[in-house]
Amino acid sequence: MENIKKTSELCKKFEVYFFIDAARFAENAFFIKQREKGFENKSISEIVLEMFSYADGCTMSAKKDAIVNIGGLIAFKEKELYEKSIPFGILFEGFPTYGGLAGRDLEAIAVGLKEGIQEDYLKYRIGQVKYLGEELNKIGIPIMKPIGGHAVFVDGKKFLAHIPQEQFPSHTLCTELYIEAGIRAVEIGTLLAGRDPKTGKDKMPEMDLMRLTIPRRVYLKEHMDYIIEAMKNIKERKDKIKGLKFEFESPILRHFQSKFKRV
Numbered sequence: 001m002e003n004i005k006k007t008s009e010l011c012k013k014f015e016v017y018f019f020i021d022a023a024r025f026a027e028n029a030f031f032i033k034q035r036e037k038g039f040e041n042k043s044i045s046e047i048v049l050e051m052f053s054y055a056d057g058c059t060m061s062a063k064k065d066a067i068v069n070i071g072g073l074i075a076f077k078e079k080e081l082y083e084k085s086i087p088f089g090i091l092f093e094g095f096p097t098y099g100g101l102a103g104r105d106l107e108a109i110a111v112g113l114k115e116g117i118q119e120d121y122l123k124y125r126i127g128q129v130k131y132l133g134e135e136l137n138k139i140g141i142p143i144m145k146p147i148g149g150h151a152v153f154v155d156g157k158k159f160l161a162h163i164p165q166e167q168f169p170s171h172t173l174c175t176e177l178y179i180e181a182g183i184r185a186v187e188i189g190t191l192l193a194g195r196d197p198k199t200g201k202d203k204m205p206e207m208d209l210m211r212l213t214i215p216r217r218v219y220l221k222e223h224m225d226y227i228i229e230a231m232k233n234i235k236e237r238k239d240k241i242k243g244l245k246f247e248f249e250s251p252i253l254r255h256f257q258s259k260f261k262r263v
């Protein structure tokens with residue numbers, strides 16, 4: 001909350017709008033309750049109200065904390081700004097009353113927004129991710145700490161330390177996990193960072209990670225155990241794993257559209 005407040009103050013000072021990416025607003029509210037002094041006795045909805053009170057609006061991918069299959073929204077505090085946005089909404093999404101979504105999907109969002117802030121649900125949801133992180137930690141897989149709400153981030157650069165960063169260690173790990181057990185993870189690291197537009201060289205971010213993102217209300221504890229087992233198997237053969245190079249590097253959004261081969 002303190003970060004949100006400070007960001008809001010900074011934006012006001014420089015007369016810049018402050019919009020929250022609200023995809024994971026409920027999980028973040030839960031962490032505020034757990035980790036920030038003075039919030040332990042507040043309800044999630046009270047925390048959420050305070051969070052958004054500092055912002056000029058938000059964008060939200062409802063597929064996350066509204067627990068739905070599809071959809072999203074954009075919200076404004078200023079009526080004038082909202083009205084300015086309407087023509088763009090109509091052109092690119094749909095009429096403001098439905099925003100391109102089917103009625104049933106809007107109804108699902110309305111329910112999901114309420115279910116997504118229930119504390120019991122959040123405890124179960126974040127507890128499942130925590131279980132995965134703690135068990136991976138126990139078997140010696142380097143993960144980012146504290147463990148997040150929606151995902152466990154594995155430090156691929158550390159885990160596959162023999163693979164140079166230019167050969168995408170975390171993306172390599174994602175491909176290995178898919179080959180090993182059919183589990184689909186995503187790289188958040190060198191591949192995602194792309195090239196420096198000035199030099200054309202790959203940027204070398206400090207963090208090169210594999211994100212194990214857990215969909216809500218889909219998996220059981222046994223599925224987490226399956227991921228842990230797969231990571232254990234990869235750990236045993238990790239020194240033999242080779243890095244990756246581009247077979248095709250997409251000039252735009254290379255993270256999503258490229259093809260690779262083993263070095």
Ligand SMILES: Cc1ncc(COP(=O)(O)O)c(C=O)c1O
Pocket residue numbers: 021023024061062063072
């Ligand atoms: C914080 C955050 N915002 C936005 C998005 C994008 O959502 P969408 O796929 O609905 O465009 C994501 C996707 O993972 C996300 O993590």
